[in-house]
Amino acid sequence: MPESAGRRVASIVADALRREAYREALVATYVWGTGKRGSRGGSGPATLPKILDVEDLDTMPADAVTTLRKQGAEAAYAGLQGRIYGFGPSFYTKLLYFAGKTVPSPSGPQPLILDRVLARRLRSLAQAVGRETGHDPDGSIARWVWRDRNWSPHRYAVYLSFVQAAVGQAAATGTWPSDTSPDLLEYTLFSTSWT
Structure with missing residues (x-):
């Protein structure tokens, strides 16, 4: 991961996953993914509160990490697809990428960001x-x-x-x-x- 901000996020996500603070991991990757100016197209700072208000939000990143650990990146991606409005692949692949630094998948390539x-x-x-x-x-x-x-x-x-x-x-x-x-x-x- 070339930039230092990415290394900081990887460290935050690793710590959050060790404590099973999945929402914290999700927020760290989401904020990193919006960049300095926020994301275009309605995502970013305005969308994050809506995502955080989703009922049962904590199970989504927990399930994704478990699936990544047991079945790999493709299955974890499939499990996240369409689960939360406004939290699409451009953001959840960032979650998978950083989670993959801590929780390597058993088979196949490690997750990467796709936006x-x-x-x-x-x-x-x-x-x-x-x-x-x-x-x-x-x-x-x-x-x-x-x-x-x-x-x-x-x-x-x-x-x-x-x-x-x-x-x-x-x-x-x-x-x-x-x-x-x-x-x-x-x-x-x-x-x-x-x-």
Whole structure:
């Protein structure tokens, strides 16, 4: 995790999970995810009180952490999908990401963040490959697969597998450090633009 704020959140979430303070872990990742200016599109500071008022809120992150521990990231993602209005994948993948630093999943890739910025970067990459190969000349498949929101659990699993495979392939060619984790590539995709 490249930035120090992320390391602080990881520490807060680890401490909260040890104490089974799941709501605290959720709030820490949510606030971190809104950034300095808050999130666009109605989320952020105005939405957090609505999320915190949801009946039985404490079971959602507790269930997600248990599922992550027992079944992996895809199942944990599926268990969070659609549970709370205003708390979509852009935010709950942040919860899974930070929880995954403390509670490694038993199989499959570790959870990563997937939000609109990353989906758009993946769409751009998929469109370029589609044009080059002729499999998606107009980019319509890439636009559908990597839309801005509402990614299925399967799509999340594909994303995790892609990032892990890309890190392995880049490391094998010597263009990427072999001792880095997939979250460095996720962060690079998030923070870098290309054409």
